[in-house]
Amino acid sequence: MNNLELKDMEWTEDLFEPLDSSEQNSEFIAMESKTFLQDSWNRFKKNKLALVGLVFLVLMILMAIFVPMFSKYSYDQMDMTALNQLPSAQHWFGTDKFGRDIFVRVMYGARISLAVGFSAAIICLFIGVVYGGISGYVGGKVDMVMMRIVDIIYAIPSLLYVIFIMLIFGSNVWSILMGICVSSWVGMARLVRSQVLSLKEQEFALAAYVLGASTSRILFKHLILNCIGAIIVNVTLMVPSAIFTEAFLSFVGIGISAPASSWGTLANEARGLIESNPIQIIWPVGAICLTMLSLNFIGDGVGEALDPKKK
């Protein structure tokens, strides 16, 4: 090369100086090692709204578990001497038209609503991730067929599935759960497919392929692991939508049936008394609203915390 001119220079001793000993530590990394989750949690903590949402949700879950266990009232215990009472020291939220304690009923309803919401989200997570992952990674004709199936499921309104499944299996928690899952896993599948589609061309996936990694290893250890952020956000937003669907179904009367209670059925029952005892409808509706709100805040917070670009 033509840097040969440098050769003509005179190299004298004073042009050089000894290497600073700190140079030898140039490979040292001062930052404390943090895993991905620790890092995300630190970012999540900075989002106050999301933190409030998380605290509320945890409280709600704890109360849903323990209030019906330890309360002296049960959700279906009627007391004809105390009908339609206003909130008091005995009955914190008052009683309904059969004299049942509304506080216990709302907490019992929280069990059903939250259980339906979380289990629907988890079931959809598994089906959607596996289906979307395979569709995106295999590609070609397989992808084409799998995605057309998704399109067909997506094209039919989810309420139709729920009502159809209820007709066959009767109206109980399981058929509501099944109905919600049948229609909402497709969103997750589409999301995962699109992520996998773009990630599989990236060099780390190619590197794993060249190393001889099996398809399932590349798919689950490399690709799915890298779209976990989008997946978690989608799950946290799927929970409130499942809770809302369940509440809606129970409210229109095709969901959980009496004496069992979910927030939807409670709202439905209180609806008849909205003129004489308007306070009764506030409790279930308030529970729905606050839970949805906190889940949405959590979803936003998680989305921000997991997005490395917002560091």
Place this chain on the structure above:
Amino acid sequence: MSEPILQVEHLKTYFATGGRFGKHPVVKAVNDVSFSIGHHETLGLVGESGCGKSTLGRTIVKINQPTGGKIYFEGKDITSLKGKELKDFRRDVQMIFQDPYASLNSRMTVGEIIREPMEIHGLYGSTKERDEKVCQLLETVGLKPDHIRRYPHEFSGGQRQRICISRALALNPKFIICDEPISALDVSIQAQIINLLQKIQEDTGISYLFIAHDLGAVKHISHRIGVMYLGSLVELGDSDELYHNPKHPYTQALLQSIPIPDPKVERAKKPVEISGELPSPLNLPSGCAFRTRCPHACERCAKETPQLRDVDGRQVACFLYK
């Protein structure tokens, strides 16, 4: 030269474009390329962007399927390998990628990344033994063993590329394809990586196919250099000779385009002879692909495709040399 470790014969990799209906043009990314690489040898591959260098490398490691031709590794045709044989081939041939930021899984620690190839191939009995090997590899590439629990985002570009190198070395391969391993790094780090690759070659006798567009770096590391233009090899020869006496008009133009860090010399240079844009690989010129930009193009160049022929101990694909 003794038995080559890798031999490529008339390799073609074409990509179909467009949808399912009608006739669609085909991108001839690699078009009839033949060469061989010996043990303990580095073959440099240069050419401008889009000339098919990377596709050639990816076809050899079977990321892309060849449309035609044969690839022999240690005398065995690898174009149709499957199952266990393919896995064995993967142990011997590894690849280092261009972008050190994209080629490491950001959710795995360095230890997990380098251990993974050993897990896939069931090397070394336990995780503890594998971790020892990982530490050893990290030291080989100049990193510290306590980096094993770090995540890739904590490292600089050069350090990441060294992690990539140690991952490729984890299987003790005989041949590594370096797909522009230095073009994403800054100049001082480039030298570091090249010296590291050379040192590894001295210690282990590994062979490289070194793909790059930085001619200076390629000359430094390569024993022989191949020049690619629009999917074909136009010149192949000893790196010093090719540099000092380029034969193919394209090689001449390419070498002229190297900037020289001295304004006097740089200004005194002859202007680059070739003009025009790179033709679309969808619609290659007839005959010699370079004829549309070649200052010496003649009628024959449009009619016939020149093949690589021996000219003064080197191979050139041009009708100027008979």
